[in-house]
Amino acid sequence: MNVYSIPLLIASLFFIGIISERTIKYVLALSRAFGLSEMAAGFILLSVTTSLPELSVSTIAAFADEGGLSVGNVLGSNIANLTIIVGLAVLLSKTAILVKGQYQKELVQFLFLSSIIPLFIVQRGSLGPILGVVLLVLFIYFSLTISRKTEKADKVEQQPAKHTAMVGFKFILSLTLIIFLSILVVDSSVDIAESIGLPPSIIGATIVGLGTSLPELATTIQALKKQLFGMALGNLLGSCITNVTLILGVSSLISFSEVSIVAVESIMFYVLLSSLSVWYMVGSGEVISKRGAIFLCVIYTIFVLQQVGISVFIF
Secondary structure (H helix, E strand, C coil): CCCCHHHHHHHHHHHHHHHHHHHHHHHHHHHHHHCCCHHHHHHHHHHHHHCHHHHHHHHHHHHCCCHHHHHHHHHHHHHHHHHHHHHHHHHHHCCCEECCCHHHHHHHHHHHHHHHHHHHHHHHCECCHHHHHHHHHHHHHHHHHHHHHCCCCCCCCCCCHHHHHHHHHHHHHHHHHHHHHHHHHHHHHHHHHHHCCCCHHHHHHHHHHHHCCHHHHHHHHHHHHCCCHHHHHHHHHHHHHHHHHHHHHHHHHHCCCECCHHHHHHHHHHHHHHHHHHHHHHHHHCEECHHHHHHHHHHHHHHHHHHCCCCCCCC
């Protein structure tokens, strides 16, 4: 193990926490400047930009005609976002996610709809340009719907264009730093895990999978601490919707490779289970509580165990 791995891991996590707090402030400033609601800001500004790691992995895989890797990356990321990331965000922030308003619930419905889309990929057995166009159209539709129909945010603040541009630059810079620091977290964690003898399968299913979702986790925790529930939902659920529509849509446009049906089917159950669990919590109690967060973390734990070959009979 490299001597700097542990200090680098600690320092990276520390700075991620600090920078993510600034990022939320920039998002709030931009949302007021453009007249966006909290949820629209979380969906349009945060979810798309925090999904850049998944976009880069899926795009590279698509260019290499590895359509299965693109689909697996997207679905695995969504499972992580809807289970361990939601769960940790609630537990670490010590704040339950309150779902208020018709359009926050509509976002959850969009999530469930987007979770069904991979079933059509299983049926087709391949990616392609037609599927890509359909997914990109859905992404545009979801984005326009959220930006137009959600409850309005504070009155549009008249700020000089130069000031808004500077805030936008700081927002992009802060998210770039978070993504870079997340890569350092993954690299140092993998080095530590390998030094203590963890097998590659466990490293891939846990550290690498969670590493690409660190930006969502960090920004969501800060949003919850500030009671910005709409932004937290827009970020987390929006990231899942973005993964299935925008990212998988781009991958489909540039890849014509076949997708292993067996491989996708093995994780589709958990995609639907996690989506239905969040949907049920929102529909029944309009809240994702500490108890619900623990349940979501348990789902992810069972998913990881099964991915590394440890069968859990209840699922």
